[in-house]
Every structure is written in structure tokens, then in C-alpha cells.
Amino acid sequence: MARINLRNMAINQSGVITAVKVGGELGRRIREMGLVPGTEITIKQRAPLNDPVALRVMGGTLTLRNNEADFIEVETKE
Numbered sequence: 001m002a003r004i005n006l007r008n009m010a011i012n013q014s015g016v017i018t019a020v021k022v023g024g025e026l027g028r029r030i031r032e033m034g035l036v037p038g039t040e041i042t043i044k045q046r047a048p049l050n051d052p053v054a055l056r057v058m059g060g061t062l063t064l065r066n067n068e069a070d071f072i073e074v075e076t077k078e
Contacts, residue, residue, distance in 0.1 A: 002076050006041070007053070007069040014042040015074035022071035034058055035072060 003018060017039045020030050034057055035041075044061060045054040052063040064072075 003073055004076060005070055006043075006055075006064070006072040006074050007066050009043045009053075009074060009076065011043050011046060013076060014040065015076040016040050017072060018075045019073040020071060021073060026068065026071070030068060030071065033062055041074065 004015075006017075009015065017035060017037050019037060020027060020035060022030065039057060042056040043053060044056050047053075051066045053066065053069055054061055054063045
């Protein structure tokens, strides 16, 4: 299993969040969305210019900008 940034994941690729590497207001906001270590995610879609990215988390779909996704480390299932 490889550890990569969420931004670098491919469509339909799944993984488990291992770290959120940002503090302050942005870190709090990311964690409040449920993106905490141990959470399983799947990349569902990307906008035409790859920003934002839509992901499936806990039965729901949410979107993140690439500058937010850069701070999330994921252990991918290969």
C-alpha cells in the first residue's frame, strides 16, 4: 500500500486517510467534514480542469479544492 496525497488519486481509487497535515481554520474545517485519519474514501469525479475533486465519504459525496486535498495523506488500496 502506498501513501499519497488525496490530490494525486485517480478516479474510482479508494484509500484510508492516514493524516491531515494542516492546522488552524482549514484543518478544523477539513476535520469537521469527516475527513479524519481512519476514514475510508473513494474518488468519484474530477472537474474538467481537475479542480475540484468529488469524493465518497461515509455514504455521502463532498467536493474539495485541490489546495485543500494537498493536506490530506491517504494510504491507497492497490
